[in-house]
Every structure is written in C-alpha cells, then in structure tokens.
Amino acid sequence: MNATIHQPSKDRTQIMQDRFLRACRREAVDTTPVWFMRQAGRALPEYRAIREQYGFMDICYQPELCAEVTLQPVRRLGVDAAIMFADIMTPLIATGVGVDLVESIGPVVANPIRTMADVSRIRPIEPEVDVPYISKSIHLLKAELGQTPLIGFAGAPFTLAAYLVEGKGSKNFLNTKAMMYGSPNVWHALMERLADLTISYLRVKLAAGVDALQLFDSWVGCLSPHDYATFVQPYTARILKTLREETNIPLIHFGTNTTNLLPLMRNDGGSVLGADWRIPIDEAWQLIGDDKAIQGNLDPAVLLGPWEYVREQAADILRRIDGRPGHIFNLGHGIHPQTPVANLERLVAFIHEQRA
Amino acid sequence: MNATIHQPSKDRTQIMQDRFLRACRREAVDTTPVWFMRQAGRALPEYRAIREQYGFMDICYQPELCAEVTLQPVRRLGVDAAIMFADIMTPLIATGVGVDLVESIGPVVANPIRTMADVSRIRPIEPEVDVPYISKSIHLLKAELGQTPLIGFAGAPFTLAAYLVEGKGSKNFLNTKAMMYGSPNVWHALMERLADLTISYLRVKLAAGVDALQLFDSWVGCLSPHDYATFVQPYTARILKTLREETNIPLIHFGTNTTNLLPLMRNDGGSVLGADWRIPIDEAWQLIGDDKAIQGNLDPAVLLGPWEYVREQAADILRRIDGRPGHIFNLGHGIHPQTPVANLERLVAFIHEQRA
Numbered sequence: 220m221n222a223t224i225h226q227p228s229k230d231r232t233q234i235m236q237d238r239f240l241r242a243c244r245r246e247a248v249d250t251t252p253v254w255f256m257r258q259a260g261r262a263l264p265e266y267r268a269i270r271e272q273y274g275f276m277d278i279c280y281q282p283e284l285c286a287e288v289t290l291q292p293v294r295r296l297g298v299d300a301a302i303m304f305a306d307i308m309t310p311l312i313a314t315g316v317g318v319d320l321v322e323s324i325g326p327v328v329a330n331p332i333r334t335m336a337d338v339s340r341i342r343p344i345e346p347e348v349d350v351p352y353i354s355k356s357i358h359l360l361k362a363e364l365g366q367t368p369l370i371g372f373a374g375a376p377f378t379l380a381a382y383l384v385e386g387k388g389s390k391n392f393l394n395t396k397a398m399m400y401g402s403p404n405v406w407h408a409l410m411e412r413l414a415d416l417t418i419s420y421l422r423v424k425l426a427a428g429v430d431a432l433q434l435f436d437s438w439v440g441c442l443s444p445h446d447y448a449t450f451v452q453p454y455t456a457r458i459l460k461t462l463r464e465e466t467n468i469p470l471i472h473f474g475t476n477t478t479n480l481l482p483l484m485r486n487d488g489g490s491v492l493g494a495d496w497r498i499p500i501d502e503a504w505q506l507i508g509d510d511k512a513i514q515g516n517l518d519p520a521v522l523l524g525p526w527e528y529v530r531e532q533a534a535d536i537l538r539r540i541d542g543r544p545g546h547i548f549n550l551g552h553g554i555h556p557q558t559p560v561a562n563l564e565r566l567v568a569f570i571h572e573q574r575a
Numbered sequence: 576m577n578a579t580i581h582q583p584s585k586d587r588t589q590i591m592q593d594r595f596l597r598a599c600r601r602e603a604v605d606t607t608p609v610w611f612m613r614q615a616g617r618a619l620p621e622y623r624a625i626r627e628q629y630g631f632m633d634i635c636y637q638p639e640l641c642a643e644v645t646l647q648p649v650r651r652l653g654v655d656a657a658i659m660f661a662d663i664m665t666p667l668i669a670t671g672v673g674v675d676l677v678e679s680i681g682p683v684v685a686n687p688i689r690t691m692a693d694v695s696r697i698r699p700i701e702p703e704v705d706v707p708y709i710s711k712s713i714h715l716l717k718a719e720l721g722q723t724p725l726i727g728f729a730g731a732p733f734t735l736a737a738y739l740v741e742g743k744g745s746k747n748f749l750n751t752k753a754m755m756y757g758s759p760n761v762w763h764a765l766m767e768r769l770a771d772l773t774i775s776y777l778r779v780k781l782a783a784g785v786d787a788l789q790l791f792d793s794w795v796g797c798l799s800p801h802d803y804a805t806f807v808q809p810y811t812a813r814i815l816k817t818l819r820e821e822t823n824i825p826l827i828h829f830g831t832n833t834t835n836l837l838p839l840m841r842n843d844g845g846s847v848l849g850a851d852w853r854i855p856i857d858e859a860w861q862l863i864g865d866d867k868a869i870q871g872n873l874d875p876a877v878l879l880g881p882w883e884y885v886r887e888q889a890a891d892i893l894r895r896i897d898g899r900p901g902h903i904f905n906l907g908h909g910i911h912p913q914t915p916v917a918n919l920e921r922l923v924a925f926i927h928e929q930r931a
Contacts, residue, residue, distance in 0.1 A: 397876070401879070443852040478834045502835075520747060521752075
C-alpha cells in the first residue's frame with residue numbers, strides 16, 4: 220500500500236471530483252465515493268494536536284481553525300467530500316441556550332427544557348449576529364477545497380429536542396418520551412421552534428455555498444414508527460421540503476436504528492437516506508425505493524478490528540450494492556475516537572480501488 | 576375501575592389460569608394473557624419496601640423473599656404469569672465471577688473479561704453447591720401460585736458476554752465488538768462457556784418445575800445480522816435446541832432492537848419470540864412466521880404517559896393481532912422504575928377486558 224494512494228491526486232478529473240455529488244444524484248461514477256461521519260475528529264492525530272490548544276467551540280468560532288480541521292481528513296484519507304466541522308448543538312449554543320460540550324460525554328444542557336416557559340428560551344437565529352463565522356468558514360473552505368464537495372449539516376429536531384429535554388445523552392429517552400406522550404403541546408411547540416431554527420441555520424450554509432446538506436437524527440431510532448409519524452415526521456419533512464424548494468443540492472437524511480422508520484423517512488424530502496449496520500444495505504435500499512440514493516452502512520466498531528475483517532465487511536457492502544448508481548460509502552454512525560487511522564486510510568483506498 | 580378487578584379471581588377456571596401457556600402454544604384463549612418484564616421490581620411500592628431492608632442478591636438467596644417479590648405483581652396487577660425474581664448475572668455471581676449489582680447502574684464486573692486467561696475464570700455451575708436456593712424458591716412459588724404459571728429466565732450469552740467484556744452496561748459495546756472481530760478465538764471460547772453455564776442453570780429451573788423459560792438477549796440488537804449469525808446464533812441456538820430436547824414447555828427468546836435479527840432468531844429454537852416497539856407487532860409476526868407465538872410489544876416509556884395514551888397504544892397492538900392465537904401481551908423491554916402503578920393496573924385490566 221503506497222502512502223500516496225491516500226492523497227487526493229493532483230490531476231484527478233471532474234468526474235472524480237464530482238463522485239460524491241453524482242452518486243447523490245444516482246448518476247454513474249468511476250468508483251464509489253466515500254466519506255465518514257466524524258471524519259474530522261479524534262481519530263486523527265492532527266486533530267488531537269489542535270484540540271490540545273483549542274476547545275471544540277473555539278474551533279467552530281475561528282474560520283481558519285474550522286477550515287483546517289475540516290480539511291484534515293480530506294488530506295490524510297482522500298475522502299470524496301468534506302463535512303464542515305461543527306456540533307449539532309452549535310445553533311442552540313449560538314442562540315444562547317446554555318450547552319457544554321463535555322469531552323467523552325457529549326452535550327450537557329445546563330437547564331433542561333421541560334415546560335412551555337422553557338421552550339420560549341429557544342429563540343430564532345439571527346445569522347449575522349449569531350453565526351457570522353459560518354459563512355466565513357465556508358468561503359475559506361470552498362477556496363481551499365477546489366472541486367471537492369463540502370457538506371454542511373444540522374441536527375434534526377428530534378435529536379436536538381432529546382438533548383434539550385434529557386439534559387444530555389440518554390439510554391431510554393424517558394423524559395423526552397414522557398413529554399411527547401404527556402405534554403404534546405409543549406413537545407410540538409419545542410419541535411416547531413427547533414424546525415424553524417434548523418431551517419434558518421441550514422439556509423446560512425446554503426447561502427454560503429455548501430454542496431450538500433445533511434440532517435443528523437442520531438437518536439430517532441428509539442421511537443416506534445407511530446411515534447415517529449406523530450411527533451417527529453412533520454418537522455423533519457417541513458425542514459427538508461422547505462429547503463428543497465430553495466435548492467437542488469443533495470439533502471441527506473441520516474438516522475441510526477431506523478429499519479422500521481425508513482419507509483416513513485423516505486417521504487420526508489431527503490434525496491439521500493442513511494442506513495446503519497443493523498440492516499443489510501440492499502434491504503435498506505429496497506425500503507427507501509429507487510428514487511433515493513443511499514449512504515452507509517459499515518458498523519464503525521468494525522474499524523476497531525483487524526484490517527482483514529474491515530475489508531471483508533466493506534466488500535460485502537459493495538457486493539450488495541452491485542454497482543447500482545446512487546451509493547455513497549460511509550459508516551452507519553460516526554467514527555469512534557479510538558479507531559486506528561490506518562484502517563481508515565486503507566478503507567478509503569480499498570473502496571476506491573473497486574470499480575463502482 | 577374497581578380495585579378487585581385487578582386481583583386474581585378465586586373462581587377462575589383452568590382455561591383462564593392456562594391463558595399464558597395456551598397462548599405460548601398458539602391455542603385459543605378466553606382473552607389475551609399479559610405479564611410484564613421486570614414486573615417484580617421498583618415500580619411496586621411493596622417491592623421498594625422490601626428493598627429498603629434487603630439487597631438485591633439477598634432476595635435471590637432467600638427463597639421466602641424471592642417468592643414474596645415474585646408474587647407481588649401477581650397479587651397487585653393480576654398478571655397471567657409470574658417470573659421468578661433474579662438477575663441475568665445470577666449464575667455468574669453464583670460461580671464466583673465478581674459482579675456488583677449497582678442501583679441505577681446495573682451489573683458492574685470487578686475484573687472485565689478480555690483474554691483467554693480471563694475466560695477460564697468462567698467455570699461450570701454446580702447446582703447443589705452454587706444455586707441451592709433456586710430449587711427451593713421454585714418449590715415455594717409453585718405451591719403459592721397454584722395454577723398461575725411460573726417463568727424462569729436466564730440472560731443469553733451475548734448479553735452476559737457484553738457485561739463481562741465491557742465491565743458494565745454500554746452504549747456502543749466497543750470492547751465487546753473489538754473482541755469479536757479481533758480475537759474471535761477468545762470470543763468463541765467465552766460464548767461456549769456461557770452457553771454451557773446457561774444450559775446448566777436453566778436445567779435447574781426446569782427440574783424444579785417452572786412452566787416456561789425465557790432467554791433475555793437485551794443488548795443483541797446492537798449487532799448486524801451478519802455478526803449475529805457469526806458470533807451469537809450458534810450459542811443461543813445450542814441452548815434453546817438442547818433444552819427443547821429435554822422439555823416441551825414454552826421457550827421464549829427475547830431481545831430488543833431485533834427487527835433485522837428476527838428472521839435469524841426464528842431458527843434458534845424458541846417457541847415464542849419477543850419483539851420491541853420499534854416494529855409493529857403484526858410485521859414482527861410476519862418475520863418470525865406462523866409456527867411461532869409472539870410476545871410484546873408496548874414501549875415501556877408509553878407507561879410514563881397519561882392512561883388515555885397507554886390505552887390507545889395497547890388497543891393498537893390488539894387491533895394488529897386481531898384475535899390471532901399466539902399473542903402474549905407484554906412490553907418491548909422491562910418496566911421503568913418510575914412507572915405509575917396505576918397505569919400497570921389499568922393496562923392489565925384493559926387487556927383482559929378485550930376479548931382475544
């Protein structure tokens with residue numbers, strides 16, 4: 220394995236640079252595009268080096284730093300898309316909801332949202348005042364990336380609400396569900412505000428020139444299909460359909476543990492759907508239908524195993540896709556911090572070496 | 576709602592007392608049988624009163640106490656089966672693996688299992704020496720319960736192994752998966768020993784006269800179907816098939832988050848399969864096939880909501896079952912400690928009031 224294989228080649232052609240966007244549109248590609256959720260993060264030593272000097276939000280606030288960590292995995296791994304470094308809680312932090320991003324724990328909300336009065340603390344975003352650094356980061360990145368596409372993302376309202384209601388990550392999301400079932404008016408008011416906030420936040424990224432948008436609903440898989448349809452779908456669908464009226468770029472709708480939600484999510488307006496490792500990717504694609512592209516679906520825990528096992532499992536995904544246009548190789552969830560970088564490097568090279 | 580509705584009626588007939596077992600065998604019943612995972616537990620004030628005086632394992636070790644807490648939900652809720660109070664870690668604790676059952680956390684393993692040498696610490700169970708209290712508890716319970724069936728249970732090898740390898744509950748089971756992928760010989764040796772232990776342990780319950788056995792694989796839903804088939808299924812199948820050769824009583828195979836595993840689990844030898852709330856119960860039954868009974872599948876979080884919402888969701892489950900023989904009403908996972916008892920009482924009464 221030659222190290223230069225992992226570097227973006229200087230003479231790559233338009234079709235190679237467009238691999239990711241073409242796959243999102245279900246067009247033919249020279250080989251399968253690949254990027255990784257949380258590719259800009261603790262698995263990379265160069266990211267850890269920056270984090271020794273700067274806090275997570277410091278990086279978000281400083282466009283040069285944000286661009287640097289966003290570019291790191293493109294340089295090292297040769298992935299086919301960059302995803303702008305941020306946290307799903309960024310727009311909430313920006314609008315004054317007290318959230319700490321605690322190492323190894325995740326977002327911790329100082330005063331969890333439980334009542335209608337709490338919900339009124341979620342205010343609309345004022346882009347120029349609240350998130351001026353985002354457009355600057357995107358402009359910097361677009362100049363640096365050249366033709367490599369840039370993905371902007373936001374947390375989906377359910378996952379944001381779950382953090383806000385629980386106060387932090389949760390195993391069973393009992394406070395969240397208790398609010399949905401017991402105080403649906405509070406729940407719906409919260410989701411309305413989060414949907415508005417998310418639309419405004421993604422519009423900033425869109426206006427600044429991102430090439431694709433991804434909505435992360437990491438925890439939505441704790442819900443029954445009924446609860447998804449009743450308490451979540453109206454809001455994710457409003458976000459995606461509103462954005463679709465304003466842009467033709469790919470809209471990626473991602474969740475984990477969504478086997479039974481995919482037949483609902485397919486109607487929410489995303490053009491690409493994510494699928495995690497719990498469902499074979501060919502079965503997931505059947506559930507979401509021919510008119511969608513699919514992104515996934517290697518278990519990120521597999522990357523903690525030996526390369527031979529990673530290769531086998533990645534090959535199985537490609538075998539199930541069988542060259543059908545519209546597949547973006549990714550993990551079923553974010554890279555775990557303890558992942559060996561060598562496995563990531565070899566995986567990108569391996570995917571690219573296979574013909575799509 | 577009359578309180579006496581919730582008491583087991585003194586003149587109930589054989590078919591009523593047999594409701595649970597008949598449903599497990601997919602025979603006609605007068606109305607749908609119902610019991611709840613973790614029905615003997617912290618949601619009941621009479622259980623909390625006992626726990627103020629005794630530790631969890633003290634209750635397991637003392638047959639009178641074990642029988643008392645096992646009977647509490649039968650008396651208060653009028654459920655159609657009792658499940659013998661224990662923890663899935665009981666056989667491991669009994670054979671000398673250091674495990675603490677920590678309030679609000681769950682099992683904590685003093686020295687997690689990571690190497691082949693660690694695996695050798697898992698020794699076979701010697702029933703008379705290690706768990707003499709189990710037969711005594713079952714004999715007491717059978718005398719007290721009369722015709723109400725008694726379920727005995729064990730943790731399935733994957734969930735036991737996950738606790739042993741992680742050292743405690745986990746979000747992503749990364750140590751467990753890293754062992755499966757990176758040290759499969761250690762993993763398989765561990766699973767072999769746990770399967771042997773589980774068979775011996777369930778044989779003790781069988782010999783003492785339980786009416787049904789349930790295998791709890793609470794965390795198995797973190798796995799892909801491939802990993803289930805490769806790393807878990809040989810052991811669950813060996814347990815269930817070995818027991819099936821020795822008994823005709825119902826064998827219930829339970830996991831959460833198993834939508835994509837059910838088509839595999841159906842071949843493991845259970846006669847009843849559990850399904851959680853992530854999949855509509857009629858769809859789950861289609862996946863497991865006509866020759867199995869099904870147990871489930873209300874989200875236990877629903878019980879934290881208002882009664883009207885509980886009733887609607889329970890009615891939806893019954894509507895999807897539509898009187899088909901072979902349904903045992905239960906939750907998709909255990910009762911949460913903060914569940915209002917009134918919702919449990921009303922739910923049992925509601926299920927019984929509907930004709931099967």
